[in-house]
Ligand code: NAD
């Protein structure tokens with residue numbers, strides 16, 4: 477059944493309903509930062525996802541236009557665009573999944589941690605609103621530095637009394653997407669069949685692809701594995717430098733973000749054996765947050781899976797990433813509790 481309802485005013489919202497589907501559960505997905513470089517293609521990809529019945533696009537400006545544009549696509553979801561903080565509550569109410577790509581991206585020469593001063597405050601205020609308007613939503617954190625923004629979100633939710641560690645995810649899917657692409661190229665295998673877990677965090681040396689567990693198996697030399705590891709760790713910087721001041725990965729990130737959100741929705745809908753890598757509260761190492769394979773279910777994280785057997789090189793690299801990751805976690809916690 478096609479129904480059409482369109483409403484707009486200069487800075488508020490446009491809502492347009494498309495098709496109803498009786499057999500798939502209703503699911504509202506909100507994208508915060510939806511008018512940005514990641515937000516726009518992510519909005520497009522979420523509009524193509526048949527598991528979404530309501531797509532809520534929020535940004536400080538520009539979202540009514542993005543929403544009007546995306547809403548003309550003849551797929552299931554109703555699309556609403558909200559611009560300005562006064563509409564944030566409406567954008568979030570009833571959301572099952574909230575995806576956050578709001579914040580500034582890197583320029584050449586910057587680390588992800590250089591974004592902390594601006595993005596920490598943005599994430600803190602958005603998470604405060606999530607705690608108020610949709611405390612049970614699964615939160616997919618994309619804004620950098622992910623190693624710190626996820627602990628910030630956790631602290632904000634703890635203070636609000638809404639924290640559920642099963643519902644907070646740092647999106648590290650782009651590291652997996654890159655590891656798969658680079659491995660397939662080197663091993664000369666079909667990328668569609670490749671699997672590579674990526675553990676640790678999401679910045680430089682904290683990103684640890686486990687090529688010893690990659691499938692299909694390939695006989696790569698130690699030098700090849702080291703080069704693939706380095707390229708995966710530097711994948712974001714490769715894009716930042718190629719874009720030469722015009723931002724960081726947006727299209728591949730939107731693809732990765734859409735894969736992860738789809739996995740969350742499948743888990744919520746009870747699809748069995750949905751496993752993705754994600755940066756979550758964890759006890760697989762001594763660090764309080766850590767990325768590893770996670771089984772997704774009706775409440776979010778169903779199980780944080782162990783690391784499996786590591787090569788000597790991976791064991792060493794894991795030990796060497798821990799101090800940096802811990803200090804990023806502590807920085808996030810300190811910020812959330814100070815300000
Ligand atoms: P962008 O500047 O193109 O877009 C960011 C958007 O956020 C803008 O539209 C801006 O208006 C919006 N925004 C700013 N403050 C906001 C607020 N308070 N509420 C809502 N929206 C707000 O940047 P981008 O390229 O889309 O990147 C966004 C973030 O994602 C950056 O921090 C970047 O480092 C990060 N990122 C993460 C990964 C990952 O793998 N996790 C990959 C790529 C980029």
Ligand code: LMR
Nearest residue numbers: 582620711712713724725
């Ligand atoms: C990425 O991995 O592409 C993102 O974290 C963006 C960046 O700054 O590298």
